[in-house]
Amino acid sequence: LQFVAAETRGAQLAFLGNGSGGRVTGFQGALGVNSAGELRGLQLAAVNHVRDGSEGLQAGFVNYAGGPLEGIQGGLFNYAGEKVEGAQLGPSVNFAADVTGAQVGFVNVAQRVEGVQLGLINVADEVHGVPIGLVSVTKEGGVHPLVWYSNITPLNAAVKFATKYTYSFINASWDVDASLVGPGGGLGATIPAFAPRLFVDIDVGATYLFRDSGPADDGRTLARLRGMLRYQFLPHLSVFAGGGYTGQIDRPHDASGAITGDYYYRSLGEFVAGVGL
Numbered sequence: 001l002q003f004v005a006a007e008t009r010g011a012q013l014a015f016l017g018n019g020s021g022g023r024v025t026g027f028q029g030a031l032g033v034n035s036a037g038e039l040r041g042l043q044l045a046a047v048n049h050v051r052d053g054s055e056g057l058q059a060g061f062v063n064y065a066g067g068p069l070e071g072i073q074g075g076l077f078n079y080a081g082e083k084v085e086g087a088q089l090g091p092s093v094n095f096a097a098d099v100t101g102a103q104v105g106f107v108n109v110a111q112r113v114e115g116v117q118l119g120l121i122n123v124a125d126e127v128h129g130v131p132i133g134l135v136s137v138t139k140e141g142g143v144h145p146l147v148w149y150s151n152i153t154p155l156n157a158a159v160k161f162a163t164k165y166t167y168s169f170i171n172a173s174w175d176v177d178a179s180l181v182g183p184g185g186g187l188g189a190t191i192p193a194f195a196p197r198l199f200v201d202i203d204v205g206a207t208y209l210f211r212d213s214g215p216a217d218d219g220r221t222l223a224r225l226r227g228m229l230r231y232q233f234l235p236h237l238s239v240f241a242g243g244g245y246t247g248q249i250d251r252p253h254d255a256s257g258a259i260t261g262d263y264y265y266r267s268l269g270e271f272v273a274g275v276g277l
Contacts, residue, residue, distance in 0.1 A: 008036070017045070039065075048075075053082075069096070078105070094119075108133075124163075131163050138163040144236065146171075148274025152222065152246055153207065160276065165190050173207050173222075180209035180220055190230075197232045201240065223247040226272060241273040 009025045012018035017033035026041045028034040034045040039054040048058040053067035063073040068082040078088040080096040084103075088094035092105035098112045108117045113127045122136040137143060141162030146169070148156045158171035167188050174181045186205020193200050209220040228242030250264045 034060075038067075054080075084110075127163050131166060133168070135161045135168055136163050136166060137161045140164050141167065142235070144238075144276045146274055146276045148240070148272050150270055150272045152248075152268060152270050153209070156272075156274070162190070167201075167203070169203075169205070171205070171207065173209065175209060175220075178209075178220075179211060182207060182209040182220075184208065184222070186224070193229065199230045199232065201228045201230050201242075202226070219251050221249040223249075224270065226270065228272065230276070236277050238276040239274070240276065241271075243269065243271045246270045 008020040008022065011027040011029070012020065012024070014030045015032070017030045018028045018035070020036045023038040024036040024041060028036065028043045028045070030045040032045060033047045033049065034043045035049040036043070036051070038052045039050045039056055041056045043058045043060070045060050047062045048060045048064065050058070050065045054065040055070045057071055058065065058073045060075050062077045063075045064079045065073070066081045069080040069084045069086060071086045072089060073080065074089045076090060076092050078090065078092055078094045080088070083098040083100070084096045085100045087102040087104065088096060089104045093107045094103045094105045094109065096103065096110045099110045100114045102116045102118065103110060103113070104118045106119055107121045108119045109123045111125045113124045113129055115129045117124065117127065117131040117136065118133065120134045122131045122133045124131070125139040127138050141164055144160045144162065146158040146160055150156055153173035153175050155174040155176060156171055158169045160167055160169040167190060168186065170183070170185045172181070172183055184205055184207030186203045188201055188203025191200040191202070203226055205224045207222040207224070209222070224244060224246045226242060226244035228240045230238050230240035232238045246268045248266050248268055
């Protein structure tokens with residue numbers, strides 16, 4: 001265990017941990033904890049802590065920078081108290097104020113992003129770039145429940161997670177006549193149209209339907225490509241309508257659930273119309 005009260009130039013190496021009350025210019029390496037007032041260089045430990053700004057690389061299970069970060073944090077949990085110019089990476093949870101660069105992890109949270117958020121869940125006040133994930137939400141986009149009619153599955157409900165130009169959704173659909181019901185989801189893009197409050201939404205999605213009661217029967221998979229016009233009356237009130245192409249795949253079963261035939265595919269035109277809140 002080593003501690004230096006003032007500035008450190010060079011390298012600090014220890015088993016349990018290293019500490020510096022001032023700036024570290026160089027390298028801190030330990031199995032336990034590294035702590036510094038400021039960093040210009042590399043920290044490598046299970047837990048890396050910088051009280052103020054960090055310029056360089058923090059690599060460990062937990063990386064913390066209380067001030068701005070210019071460089072990279074790579075670990076399971078990455079935190080920067082001020083602006084990040086660089087990247088927060090890893091199979092991780094990433095938190096930052098503003099980001100110019102990239103956040104790549106399971107969960108990414110920031111205020112303003114100029115660059116890329118790539119993860120299962122991306123949350124930001126504002127994104128000027130590309131959020132890619134199962135759930136991506138910005139303050140401008142928001143979270144919206146949807147209900148719509150389709151000539152293929154008449155009853156549909158979903159939750160839409162939106163940014164300014166992209167969205168994802170999870171849905172439940174019900175084919176009333178065939179007594180088939182099931183879950184689905186998809187990804188889409190939003191394009192401003194030729195009039196105020198009017199948008200073009202284009203998305204791809206898939207839905208799996210199964211028998212909602214009685215003996216097992218025909219399982220059904222739907223692959224959808226849709227284009228829709230949406231008019232946004234209020235932030236939480238819109239109407240949309242459009243259509244597209246749906247590929248339907250059926251696999252017949254008998255009453256016991258045993259497969260009785262090969263896959264059967266057909267192409268269908270789809271019309272949709274609905275309301276978003």
